[in-house]
Amino acid sequence: MSEVKKNYSVEELDRMNNAELAALGTELDDVTVAYRKERFPVEGDPREKSAERGIKIWLTISVLSALAFIGVYLFWPWEPKFHGDDGLWTYTLYTPLLGLTAGLAFCALGVSIIQYVKKFVPEEIAVQRRHDGPSSELDRRTTTALLNDAWETSTLGRRKALQGLLGTAGVLAGLMVIAPLGGLIKNPWKVRHELDYHGDGTLWTHGWTIQDKGVKVYLGRDTGAIAELHEGEVGSHYSTAGVSRLVRMRPEDLAAAAMETVFPLYPEDVNDGEDYDPARDVYEHHMHSIHGPRNPVMLIRLRSQDAKRVVEREGQENFHYGDYYAYSKICTHIGCPTSLYEAQTNRILCPCHQSQFDALQHGKPIFGPAARALPQLPVTVDEDGYLIANGNFVEPVGPAFWERQS
Numbered sequence: 001m002s003e004v005k006k007n008y009s010v011e012e013l014d015r016m017n018n019a020e021l022a023a024l025g026t027e028l029d030d031v032t033v034a035y036r037k038e039r040f041p042v043e044g045d046p047r048e049k050s051a052e053r054g055i056k057i058w059l060t061i062s063v064l065s066a067l068a069f070i071g072v073y074l075f076w077p078w079e080p081k082f083h084g085d086d087g088l089w090t091y092t093l094y095t096p097l098l099g100l101t102a103g104l105a106f107c108a109l110g111v112s113i114i115q116y117v118k119k120f121v122p123e124e125i126a127v128q129r130r131h132d133g134p135s136s137e138l139d140r141r142t143t144t145a146l147l148n149d150a151w152e153t154s155t156l157g158r159r160k161a162l163q164g165l166l167g168t169a170g171v172l173a174g175l176m177v178i179a180p181l182g183g184l185i186k187n188p189w190k191v192r193h194e195l196d197y198h199g200d201g202t203l204w205t206h207g208w209t210i211q212d213k214g215v216k217v218y219l220g221r222d223t224g225a226i227a228e229l230h231e232g233e234v235g236s237h238y239s240t241a242g243v244s245r246l247v248r249m250r251p252e253d254l255a256a257a258a259m260e261t262v263f264p265l266y267p268e269d270v271n272d273g274e275d276y277d278p279a280r281d282v283y284e285h286h287m288h289s290i291h292g293p294r295n296p297v298m299l300i301r302l303r304s305q306d307a308k309r310v311v312e313r314e315g316q317e318n319f320h321y322g323d324y325y326a327y328s329k330i331c332t333h334i335g336c337p338t339s340l341y342e343a344q345t346n347r348i349l350c351p352c353h354q355s356q357f358d359a360l361q362h363g364k365p366i367f368g369p370a371a372r373a374l375p376q377l378p379v380t381v382d383e384d385g386y387l388i389a390n391g392n393f394v395e396p397v398g399p400a401f402w403e404r405q406s
């Protein structure tokens with residue numbers, strides 16, 4: 001291989017046109033172009049127009065699909081519907097339509113790019129030897145020229161319609177990725193609805209907060225019951241009438257050294273014991289309580305010898321009922337359920353990052369990344385002997401956020 005001249009003055013480089021600089025860059029990079037062929041060397045070739053038409057069709061599909069995705073995302077009815085509700089089918093189509101339109105948009109964009117490269121970028125076989133060292137001014141200039149050359153020979157510069165479509169499809173594809181993030185942005189201070197099992201929509205409310213309005217709240221035990229099969233003259237069907245997912249608890253329902261996860265249960269949703277009515281359907285309300293993100297509470301019955309060693313937190317001395325202590329199940333680290341109660345040590349463990357809390361010391365963290373105690377729910381027993389909450393938590397439940405003072 002003959003030696004390539006490497007020392008060029010700025011004036012000499014200025015005198016070269018783009019094609020000469022690109023050729024020089026190829027030589028300086030020890031690249032040998034073994035084969036190069038324009039796709040459509042003759043101007044006005046009808047096959048060129050047909051190839052362009054094909055790519056435009058793919059890009060148009062991509063643009064329309066992306067617009068359809070954004071339209072579905074913004075305007076399609078997305079609120080959950082349940083069996084028997086109007087609009088169930090429309091709601092059921094929401095997620096498939098998002099998937100279909102997004103998939104089609106990306107797929108069509110990908111096909112159009114592949115088609116463009118195959119149909120318009122010159123065919124070329126080039127061989128390059130590797131060499132070390134930093135890039136010189138000469139290299140940088142020639143590399144820029146090569147990129148310019150690639151842009152020119154790709155002919156994209158003179159295909160304005162394709163440029164527009166490609167740009168639009170690219171922008172919309174990016175929007176499809178970014179737009180759904182909008183759904184995650186919410187005003188955390190906005191009260192969205194009346195207090196219920198989900199609080200009022202703010203971070204510091206939950207199913208237990210309703211006690212602030214004087215409503216009695218039972219500690220509901222999850223029975224795990226599901227819809228029951230009924231046989232009738234018109235055939236068999238499943239029904240949740242008479243199925244109580246949450247039932248009230250009495251202190252004697254829990255053995256010493258045991259833990260039970262309980263959920264808020266409002267008097268109007270009680271369907272158990274002497275108040276049981278097989279025709280009532282409170283199942284959906286119970287499921288709302290179970291699905292409330294800050295509702296689960298661990299009701300722990302300490303062994304009486306352990307209960308003697310309890311260290312109460314100031315101001316929470318009467319939060320327990322005898323040996324019964326109730327702590328929020330939502331870890332104060334980043335909100336996992338602290339599901340493991342170890343009766344031997346009276347430790348509550350969070351499986352996510354191994355935080356441990358002491359049930360004998362007002363749920364104080366004693367190991368791991370959690371820095372705050374598990375909030376304690378005041379509990380007592382009502383006149384009928386059922387366990388009820390004796391007030392609201394005195395601090396927000398769950399991980400830290402800016403409103404939290406403790």
Ligand code: FES
Nearest residue numbers: 331333334350353
């Ligand atoms: S969420 Fe419980 S330790 Fe991290």
